[in-house]
Amino acid sequence: MKKIIIAFLMPIFFINMSNAQTTQKQNQNPFTLVYDGAITENVKGKVNIHPVNYKIKEISIVANVYTPANYDPSKKYPALVIAHPNGGVKEQVAGLFAQRLAEQGFITITADAAYQGGSGGTPRYVDKPANRIEDIFSMADFISQFNGVNTARLGLLGICGGGGYSLKAAQADKRFKAVATLSMFNSGLVRRNGFMNSQLSTIQERLKKASEARALQQVSGGEVLYANNSTAPLNDEQIAKLPFDLYREGYIYYGKTHAHPNSSGNYTLSSLMDLMTFDANTNMDLISQPLLMIAGSKSDTKYMTDEAFPNAINSKDKELFLINGATHIETYWKPEYVSQEVNKLNEFFKQYLK
Template identity: 70%
Template sequence: MKKLTSIIALTISVAVTKMANAQTTEKRYEQNPFTLVYDGAISKNEKGKVNIHSITYQLNGIPISANIYTPANYDSSKKYPAVVVAHPNGGIKEQTAGLYAQRLAEAGYITIAADAAYQGASGGEPRHTDTPANRIEDIHGMADCITQYKGVDAARLGVLGICGGGGYTLKAAQSDKRFKAVATLSMFNSGEVRRNGFQNSQINTIQERLKQASDARAQEAAGGKIVYTGVASITDEEIAKTPTDLYREGFVYYYRTHTHPNSTFLYTMSSLLYLMTWDATTEMDLINQPLLMMAGSKADTKYMTDEAFSKAKNAKNKELFLIERATHIQTYWKPEYVSQAVNKLVNFYQNNL
């Protein structure tokens, strides 16, 4: 009986600990003055260390919320290389984009991570509009902003796109030659997935979903309610039953361990009109800059990186770097995988900027 009582007590203790940990992570953004939710995030600006600067700038009449990270002992009279960091689909600047921007600033770069227009803390209506043209313009806009920042050497500008931001980065770099070195991490081809489904699981419903998007656009035009698609919330049981690593681990990342009120898996149904007719891998031969594409060796999204990389016929010094044993989402936060990616990025930018 005593043994059973001890087991019950231990079970309750573990459950309480898990609940407390969940509550702590869910409120992590409240514990950081910059609402950053990643491990090792800056909590205050100190002289001689990497600092963060929250700014707002205008992009085509829309206020964009961004964070600029400056290196330790930053001196505005000197010149530094800079890197633009584009966040994942559903993500915001306070999550993995901020983590990589901070780590690159620790390596001596001035970096910028901004919320996409219509998303996060940036302006734009309807909220959660998610179209390729907007996301690509966001990357051009970050380049506009950071190249005007004091101390930035505009001739040494790099770009890093993560997940969906990676697909949009490839497209932005095709035409924007201000980017002298192009890198992606866990690249996600938003157009292909919205059209065909993840791992081509929805090919048979393409026309049906285009009809839904068309109807949603018509309803918006008539002044009706905005129709959204995606996942607004999810239970632990539903997460556990999710079959793919990308979405199961993604739900944990975005809704549990790194949650933030500005981050959402929702987007307007009408956005599919643009997403489903777009593809990140078209015109890849226009990229003539040095190209580094990184993906987890165990990532179920790796096929997208492989496809894009194979089409980059004219990229200089192109390299496909595998992060051994990592899944897609683990490259967002797991220290040993983040360190591998950052070390590779620093070497890449040092050689090409």
């Protein structure tokens, strides 16, 4: 029984923390951005942020577009679609990289996933891989029509869970001329096998619970079950006892230092039916575009990048780039690591989005 609880709870360590501990950064920023160095106002001649919205079928999507300094809509710019981590929102790490890469001359877009963050969709926190991949396709649709975008120079960056979904999106969508991942997290692999394959013995039992949750949900007026309904925050001692750097540092990042009220790692229990049958590492041979995969050398999620990278056998130009000394969460915010990552991404995208 203990293993089942860990399987459901541990991957969503920042549940409901952000509502209770909204950061001072978010309160002070007019765009509710919570990363260091975030834009506080649009100034002529500098990088600007443009909140936009569009629809995926009937679902309203909220996104931010960042334009480079001295942006001229009559000119043509390379553009980047940026997919956020599981449970994250556009105001956190995805926004940081969208802004920093806009500083390098790219038009960038990052959106809250459907059913999550500030975007619409009910029930809340449905977390299905097909939806996340469609989110990426739809960002490409929107940004391709934005003034100044050169659609022949479109790239894709996925962070954490967004990285796994970006690998899948790039397999099918050849509008993306180059694809990069940062701290790639293979959501299906972890939901199925547990982190570091720690839950192999409970796969069938967890699938049964997910199936029962769907059955309940489909009944008229049926209850929607979630993977975790706990609202009690952990204290420092409890955080220190969490297994793995990813969970300890992730709890602090999402729950304290970079909390945002729209960010929640919760998901409907029935979503596991889709998540547990998904694997970002399948069909990697369909990626023909140049590929850059970045991971921290000390990241306990690095094994997911290591497994996927060699399978991209038809990407003629591919590189695995390690950030020496970085853990998974540190690649999101630590200035010396972020600078290395931005420099590498800028070099990569400018080379292959000519």
